[in-house]
Amino acid sequence: MIADNIKVIKDDIQRICNQCGRDSNSVTLIDVSKTKPVSMVMEAYEAGERDFGENKVQELTAKYEACPKDIRWHMIGHLQTNKIKYIIDKAYLIHSVDTYHLAEAIHKEAAKRNLVMDILLEVNVAEEESKFGLGNEEVVSMVKEIAKLTNVRIKGLMTVAPFTDNPEENRVYFQKLKQLSVDIAKENIDNVSMNVLSMGMSGDYHIAIEEGATYIRIGTNIFGVRDYKGANE
Ligand SMILES: *Cc1c(COP(=O)(O)O)cnc(C)c1O
Numbered sequence: 001m002i003a004d005n006i007k008v009i010k011d012d013i014q015r016i017c018n019q020c021g022r023d024s025n026s027v028t029l030i031d032v033s034k035t036k037p038v039s040m041v042m043e044a045y046e047a048g049e050r051d052f053g054e055n056k057v058q059e060l061t062a063k064y065e066a067c068p069k070d071i072r073w074h075m076i077g078h079l080q081t082n083k084i085k086y087i088i089d090k091a092y093l094i095h096s097v098d099t100y101h102l103a104e105a106i107h108k109e110a111a112k113r114n115l116v117m118d119i120l121l122e123v124n125v126a127e128e129e130s131k132f133g134l135g136n137e138e139v140v141s142m143v144k145e146i147a148k149l150t151n152v153r154i155k156g157l158m159t160v161a162p163f164t165d166n167p168e169e170n171r172v173y174f175q176k177l178k179q180l181s182v183d184i185a186k187e188n189i190d191n192v193s194m195n196v197l198s199m200g201m202s203g204d205y206h207i208a209i210e211e212g213a214t215y216i217r218i219g220t221n222i223f224g225v226r227d228y229k230g231a232n233e
Contacts, residue, residue, distance in 0.1 A: 002040060003047035005222045006031070009205070013216075016209045027209055030074050030198075032219030034059060035226045038066045044222065045071065051092075053217050057083040064090045076158075076198075076217055078132050081105035089113055095158040095198050095217075098122045098133050103146040110151035117151065120158040120198055123180065125173040128162055136180065143184055147191045156196025156214070157181050167204035174199050174211035 009029055017024040031044045032053040041052060041063060050070060054060035055077025064073055072092035079087075079096055087094075088109045097103050097119045110117040121142060124133030134142055143154060159177045161170040177199055185194035200208025200216040208216055219226065 002043040002222060006044060006047050006049060009216075009218060009221060012206060013209060016206060020210050022209070026214055028215050030076070030215050030217045031222050032076065032201075032217050033063065033223060034077075034219060036219075036223045038063055040223055041067055041071075051215075053095075053219075057086050061086050061090060074215075074217075084109045088117060089115065091117075093118045093120065093155065093196075095120045095215075096122045096132065097146070097152075098124075100142065100145055103149060103152055107149035107151045115151070116153050118155050119146075119152050120156050120196060121146070121154060122158045122160075123177060125159045125176045125180075126162050131160060133159065136176065139180055140184060140187070143192055144187075144189060147189050150191075154192045156194050156198065157184075158198035158215075160201070161199065161204055161208075164203070167207050170204045171207050171211060174204075174208050174213070178212040 013027045014024045017027060028051055030051045030053040031049050033041045034055050045068060051072045051074060053074040053076040060073055060075060073090055075087055075091040075094045077096055079102060081102060084106055094117060106117050121139060122133040123139055124131045124135060127135060146154060157177055157180060161173045164170060178197060181194040181197055196214050197212050198215040200213045202218050202221040205216040205218060
């Protein structure tokens with residue numbers, strides 16, 4: 001069942017990329033396994049999946065220990081500075097950096113371990129009150145500041161678009177994130193690349209791919225609905 005769900009999404013990636021002239025290898029599916037058991041991660045793994053997303057530190061580290069080591073674990077949820085130490089050598093990419101304070105704390109923890117942590121800056125493109133993420137106006141100056149931290153490396157931008165029944169409504173936000181990344185790339189800032197755009201979830205990934213997503217983060221459409229309230233937080 002999980003394998004079938006993955007196949008549907010992979011076929012969509014292929015078809016949409018063909019339609020809009022993109023290389024389908026430029027879009028990577030992240031299987032968002034939050035709240036779901038290791039057995040389900042392993043089902044997806046057996047189907048060939050290697051990129052998984054978690055939004056809680058404790059769940060990421062537990063699954064990291066239990067699962068094969070060639071999985072790339074993506075931290076996609078809000079991250080507290082005091083928990084960075086638990087994931088610094090386990091996360092492949094942190095998608096949710098939205099303050100200088102957090103970037104600096106990641107930099108310090110990475111320096112202690114003598115590694116460089118890849119990060120994305122999370123942008124609240126729709127400027128929703130309830131959401132984490134940088135405001136659109138802050139992004140460029142924040143990139144420039146964080147770029148000076150030697151043990152983090154900015155790879156691109158991430159957004160969580162508004163929840164909506166009509167995914168077309170989110171197209172404008174995906175376009176905005178793409179435009180922001182193009183604008184930043186033009187500035188040729190040292191230690192910054194803008195090759196990664198993490199956007200699109202179960203309800204709106206079709207649109208996100210059309211607008212340039214390189215990572216889509218899908219939970220529900222692979223693993224089914226999550227059973228406890230707050231799982232989206
Ligand atoms: C839960 C979550 C997802 C996956 O959401 P679905 O709608 O279940 O596909 C993607 N991104 C983030 C940041 C999430 O927290």
